[in-house]
Amino acid sequence: MTDSELREQSFEIAWNVLERSGDLGDPLAAAHFLLGTIDRMMRKGERRRLLLSNAAIDAYRLRYEPLVLAS
Secondary structure, three states: OOHHHHHHHHHHHHHHHHHHHOOOOOHHHHHHHHHHHHHHHHHOOOOOHHHHHHHHHHHHHHHOOOOOOOO
16 A cells, blocks of 8 residues: 555545544644644554554544533
């Protein structure tokens, strides 16, 4: 698998999970964030597709976790 294919598949997995769970916010911001996370990990040598996608999902959820206000 080429790096481009790995990047694309990892992104697609992360996107689909976030979309199905209802956690996907602004599509453009989400795409930039997910690809940035995947790219950073790939530059460090990571090549496991599920690890790339799961790490991107976790990072996105931590970064864009909605605030819940107590009343």
